[in-house]
Structure formats: C-alpha cells, structure tokens
Amino acid sequence: MEEEKSTEQVQDTVQDQPQDKPEEKVQEKIIVQVNGKNYEIVQNHKEGWNPEVFRDRYSEVLERYDYIIGDWGYSQLRLKGFYRDNHPKATKDSTISSMVDYINEYCNFGCAYFVLQKSKEQPQAKAKSGS
Template identity: 80%
Template sequence: MMEESGLEQDKNREEQQDQQQTQETVQETVQEKPKAPVIVQVGSKNYEIVQNHKEGWNPEVFRDRYSEVLERYDYIIGDWGYSQLRLKGFYRDNHPKATKDSTISYLVDYINEYCNFGCAYFVLQKCKEQPQAKAKSGS
C-alpha cells in the first residue's frame, strides 16, 4: 500500500510540473506577442498607453479630468474609484525633480496604498518623440 501512495505522489508531482511548464509556455507566448502602440494626443503632448488594467482607459473622461499641470510628468496614472477617475503624475526614475514617491517605480506601492482594491487603472507614458501627424486623438 505504501508503494501505491508513493507512486500516486510521484504521478501527481509530474502532473503538476507539466501544468506549470504549460502555464509558463503560455505566459511567454503571450508576452512575446508585439502589440501595436496606442498613442494619445493631449494638448501638445503625445502619450502611449503602456498599461490598461481592467479596461480602465476611457478617453472622454480622461479629457474632462486632464489638467495641463500633468504635462510636467513622464507618466500619468488614472485610477477609478466610486465611478470617478483620479489622475496622478509620476516622473521617470532618474528625473532630477523626482522624490522617492513621485517616481514610476513607486507605482505598485501607490496602487496598493492609495487606490481601491482591484480597481481599474491605466498608465500613460510620455512619448520621447512628439510626432504630431501619427497621433490618434483620444483613442
């Protein structure tokens, strides 16, 4: 009887390893697929949507909430709570004006500490080049 349980345990381990390998392969495949960047033009600046968690991006509401004060930042984070969009700016990590909690590396902490649990959000990154002709307005 002990041999049977040992064999069953080995079989279960092999199945778990196979499942884990399959999941890792699927994740790698998904990450390798290139996405066409979505560029948003706001005022005189272009931004790329680099993250759209739970479909948090809404161009109409973003335009209503946007303020020119946000142009100084390298990233704009929009998070939803109680049907309201809140916008916050973050700098790149090596920006001279940045403090620890105003850099993009603080994003995860910001979402965990200041946003509603499981909320929809998006991250816009300011484009280095500002090609006016190629920008899609509001999409």
C-alpha cells in the first residue's frame, strides 16, 4: 500500500510540470509603433519588454537600425541599435549576429532584455495609431 501512494505522488508531480519548452510555445506576433515606424518583438527574455519605459527612452537615432536591443541594469533601460547582417553600413560589431556577444560582454549577467525588429510592413497613412 505504501508503494502505491508513493507512485501516485510521483505521477502527480510529473503531471504538474509544464510539458512545453518555452521556445516551442507559439508566440503571438506583437507589433509596436513608435514615431510612425513599426517594430516586431522577436525576443522578450525574462519579460524585459516595458512599452512605457521604451517610449520614454526611444530616440530618433535608433530609426536607422534594423533591430533595437533593450537591456535592463540597475532598474534602467538601455537601448542599442543593430543592422541586419548584410546591411551596407554594418560593421562586425553592429550586426545582429553579434547580439549574443553584446549581451554577454556589455550587459549585466542574467539581465532581462528584448529584441525589436523593424517591420517590413510599415503603417499606412490612414491607419489608426495604437498609442
């Protein structure tokens, strides 16, 4: 009888654990509009995305980039732009393929961050703004 109880307890524990891995979950496509430009959230590590703080920190200088990385350190959001890998103005350190190096070398260890990609579908003149 004791063996039956312990087997049931183990089965309950296994069933309570999430069955899906986070990367396998289908994420809803989220589009953000800032200064008439559309960006898609392609990564939201540790729930780093905060729309209010992003809008406050956003600068028009970032519009030239294809990607924007936002990372958190000491309760401050820092934004950095990156180009797509084949962009003519890109250097090795300014391409999106160097993002992992940037996160590992310049961001606080284990920090929350997000990645926005400039959307190819830019807003039409008659479309309503979501802000």
